[in-house]
Amino acid sequence: MRTHDRLRIAIQKSGRLSDPARDLLARAGLSFRESRDRLFCYGESLPIDLLLVRDDDIPGLIAEGACDLGVVGGNVLEEQACERLADGRGEAFRPIRELGFGRCRLSVAVPNDWEWTGPQRLAGLRIATSYPQLMARWLREQGVEATPVMLSGSVEIAPRLGKAEAICDIVSTGGTLMANQLKEVAVILESQALLVAPSQPFGDERAELAAMLLRRLDAVMSVRA
Ligand code: PRT
Ligand code: ZN
Numbered sequence: 001m002r003t004h005d006r007l008r009i010a011i012q013k014s015g016r017l018s019d020p021a022r023d024l025l026a027r028a029g030l031s032f033r034e035s036r037d038r039l040f041c042y043g044e045s046l047p048i049d050l051l052l053v054r055d056d057d058i059p060g061l062i063a064e065g066a067c068d069l070g071v072v073g074g075n076v077l078e079e080q081a082c083e084r085l086a087d088g089r090g091e092a093f094r095p096i097r098e099l100g101f102g103r104c105r106l107s108v109a110v111p112n113d114w115e116w117t118g119p120q121r122l123a124g125l126r127i128a129t130s131y132p133q134l135m136a137r138w139l140r141e142q143g144v145e146a147t148p149v150m151l152s153g154s155v156e157i158a159p160r161l162g163k164a165e166a167i168c169d170i171v172s173t174g175g176t177l178m179a180n181q182l183k184e185v186a187v188i189l190e191s192q193a194l195l196v197a198p199s200q201p202f203g204d205e206r207a208e209l210a211a212m213l214l215r216r217l218d219a220v221m222s223v224r225a
Pocket of ligand 2: 054055056
């Protein structure tokens, strides 16, 4: 059983959000002693520890109570929130701060040589994605029926491999789409890194620790803005 007089924050172990998340926490005055396996970092300056995990695991860890706060992209958070809704599981986590890094968008892209006449152009076609929930929600809103093709990586090569006609994937600079002769035709979601908390408030010392952390983060981010 965990003691609840320390706060545990989950961040991405290695990837696009790791360094900016660690940098932000350091600027807020947090320092850590790394453990040998590098999954857990003990907070030295404050009773706030880090758990280093895959970004996709962060919302679930918060939902289970295995960690108290997390830093994760809005794309991952929204996809998992929609999945919980679709499964009839309750709301378990919520974003409490936009952190201003990791900006990207979830977009639909089609081959360069297509004439884009609007979302109806996708009717009856296969669309490759790693975000089936967000894509299905957007297609429903557009009144378009299409077939999702779930891929966990390398989505942008699906049209060339004949696995799908279009894709729905994360775009940042647009360089990857261009390299694969694809063009962005619709933005489904604008995303950035978010600080995430459980839907239910902490009923113990963690509430004070989280409030202090937020005050510090707000101060750091207002200087940066
Ligand atoms: O191992 P783990 O599961 O933790 O990492 P991961 O590989 O799932 O995640 P990672 O590190 O690639 O991304 C973490 C988060 O960064 C994402 O969930 C987004 O919130 C955010 N982010 C910001 C991005 C990008 N920019 C981005 N450009 N995530 C992915 N990309 C990829 C995209 O999938 C595509 O393949 O980069 C390519 C497109 O980039 P451009 O610049 O060519 O358009
Ligand atoms: Zn991931």
